[in-house]
Amino acid sequence: PMDWTTYHDLDDIEGFIGWLNVTGASFVQVATAATTQEGNAVRVVRITDPNAVGPKKKIWIEGGIHAREWISPAVTTYLMHQLITNPAWREMLQVTDWYMVPVANPDGYQYSFTSPRARMWRKNRRDNGSNDRCKGVDLNRNWDLKWGVGASANPCSETYKGPQAFSEPETRGLQLLMSGVRDIDLFITFHSFGQTILYPWGWTREPPANARQLKRMARQFAAAVKDASQGRSDYEIGGSGPLYGLASGATDDWAYGMLGVPFSYTIELPDQGTHGFLLPESRISSTVMETAAGVHCMIGFSSGFR
Numbered sequence: 001p002m003d004w005t006t007y008h009d010l011d012d013i014e015g016f017i018g019w020l021n022v023t024g025a026s027f028v029q030v031a032t033a034a035t036t037q038e039g040n041a042v043r044v045v046r047i048t049d050p051n052a053v054g055p056k057k058k059i060w061i062e063g064g065i066h067a068r069e070w071i072s073p074a075v076t077t078y079l080m081h082q083l084i085t086n087p088a089w090r091e092m093l094q095v096t097d098w099y100m101v102p103v104a105n106p107d108g109y110q111y112s113f114t115s116p117r118a119r120m121w122r123k124n125r126r127d128n129g130s131n132d133r134c135k136g137v138d139l140n141r142n143w144d145l146k147w148g149v150g151a152s153a154n155p156c157s158e159t160y161k162g163p164q165a166f167s168e169p170e171t172r173g174l175q176l177l178m179s180g181v182r183d184i185d186l187f188i189t190f191h192s193f194g195q196t197i198l199y200p201w202g203w204t205r206e207p208p209a210n211a212r213q214l215k216r217m218a219r220q221f222a223a224a225v226k227d228a229s230q231g232r233s234d235y236e237i238g239g240s241g242p243l244y245g246l247a248s249g250a251t252d253d254w255a256y257g258m259l260g261v262p263f264s265y266t267i268e269l270p271d272q273g274t275h276g277f278l279l280p281e282s283r284i285s286s287t288v289m290e291t292a293a294g295v296h297c298m299i300g301f302s303s304g305f306r
């Protein structure tokens, strides 16, 4: 149904979700968070063991909010596949409940497959009143937390924040579903590139209240990735603001600040700039595997949340 040796467009991913839904049977529920301007669905796939007893950690994973960061949906779909097909992951469903968004920006993602010129698209594709080359809103500047700080008001900008917070169907829909899930314990959004694991805040350089715990869990991720990659993938750990510069309106800050999710991360996947957004297909399988090892360790039964 899917492989991690080539990049897959939106149709393939939709097909994979359909396959997962059949294969995973009662473990998989598919919801639609929004329908976009171009009529695509923003899917949220919940993976849960209906027979598990006892309390569970709730984990929300977001992928593909930036169109050109193709390795992000690859990682997210791989994690979904692991949860259904790998016994070591299935076992985790005794104590974890997963909400996965493989492609938060389906219109932009789809568009980035249409031509070499479109390959580097970042935003969604909604008409923003300016000309055709300038379409879209940066969905990672559109969430309602300190909206507008370190984001652009110019519709032509790559980091255009939109006419108002939650102006876009994608962010509005995702926000509603996220708010409906009580007490998310861990939020991760996958981006590229840079090989960094970032924690809040993005809108200020001030450290968050539980910075120590956030760093501790981030180190679990980084150590496991390094191990799984035989030392090849080294991650840097830090606050978004200090490390990447101030940028508000991102999902991670909103989850942390508005929903109170105690562990909230942006993971900037490989590489460190040699290929940048154009990570070669030959790198997909090693990247998804090492990242999965990192996530597995982060939420590990004893290490992560304590």
Ligand code: 0X9
Pocket (backbone or CB within 6 Å): 066, 069, 140, 191, 192, 193, 198, 201, 202, 203, 240, 241, 244, 246, 247, 248, 250, 251, 252, 253, 266, 268
């Ligand atoms: O700028 C972004 O949206 C992310 N980097 S990217 O190169 N993938 O565009 C980083 C977001 C970090 N989080 C916050 N600034 N809150």
Ligand code: ZN
Pocket (backbone or CB within 6 Å): 066, 069, 191, 192
């Ligand atoms: Zn990004």
